[in-house]
Amino acid sequence: MEYRISEPFTKEKFAQLKAGDTVLLTGTVYTARDAAHKRMVEMLQEGGQLPFEIKNSVIYYVGPTPEKPGNPIGSAGPTTSYRMDAYAPVLLDLGETGMIGKGQRSQTVKEAVLRNGAVYFAAIGGAGALMAQRVESAEVIAFEDLGAEAVRKLSVKDFPVTVILDSKGGDLYSEGRAAYLESRE
Amino acid sequence: MRVIDVKEVAEAVAEMAVQTNHFLGDDVKCRIKCRAMEEPWPVAKNVLEKIEENIAIAEEGVLPLCQDTGLACVFLEVGQDVHFTGGLLEDAINEGVRKGYAEGFLRKSVVGDPLRRINTKDNTPAHIHYEIVPGEQVKITFAPKGFGSENMSQIKMLPPSAGEDGVKDFVVRVCEEAGANPCPPVVVGVGIGGTFDKAALMAKKALMLPLDRENGDPYYAEMEKELLERINNLGIGPQGFGGETTALAVKIMTAPTHIAGLPVAVNINCHVSRHAERIL
């Protein structure tokens, strides 16, 4: 199925999604990679506040190239998600509803997705130029010293993603492969 | 003897950094196009078409193909009758990287120390390999390497008794374990023989071989074909969403080795298989 979903990105809106569905997201998405995740989780442990409202948020695992003058962002495809596995469950438990990245997740993340009714999306790895064209504006809101890894608030329009882990336990990485192999028999 | 000013090297490196991050070689583009046409699984076909669209957007020269514009890998084949002037060759290469990554708005993805992890902010130092060859030319190969795929690479010191089957099983297993992480469809570089380090270097160099040219040794040409078929029978597909096209090509390089060893290295590259050559 194909869906168009606009913010707020609530669990209720994501509940209909199944592994393999394609979705065009429109609204605010926050960027964070390894270093930003590490800092955010440390901030929480020290009793601090996150740099953005985590409830109903979607976090995109990306470290874009520097933007050329006149462009909102540089190339902006997903980075490999497993490096965020150690931190993601904490954020999911606080109300993050969606993650965008690429590649397999750990069992702990899968459980946190299920427990919270969240969704894990994949964007196309290595299609950073294509993704950048769906970003209308970008603003660094925290950890500016991290450069490409700083937290950015992106405003995206029709941002194309595919559902990998749905809120009911579906996993496209195993189901898609199995379905294709079955089709050949 | 031929005299070459290292500034020429710096200039060439800077240009290639920008070029490789926006334009893929015709061999890679052609392979992706063919696979997009032949891919039987609709989801997979769709992903391959998106990848082609991305290539077309990057060719306009504004947005790099991928946000990971790589660790700058530079291979130099230096004719032994060449004399460099105007400074240190290594400094010139790094100057080229610095310039190319700054002026090309490319991402700076290098940390100065593997554990203390402070970004060097100019994507230096480059990862450089020198080779001395006959003649008075200098061949520079520039290959920015993304780490999503680099991280999925593996090396194994097999016992000689593992033989051909042991090598093939290992290569296929590495691709299966990599799954969706290295942004499939991938290019698989395999180094067989040599030493621990030589096998890894060959695997990386194999990634720079033209995809449209067969291995010169029929025995290994056959093995490349068989491996590609086995990898594409895994069903992982483009981006791991399922489908036939898990790999675009398998490329093998070999070297003599010790009677007691059979080193095998598998270096994985993504579909954004970037490299360019320049002869000075």
Ligand code: SF4
């Ligand atoms: S593995 Fe390749 S395509 Fe994927 S993010 Fe890294 S450089 Fe880009």
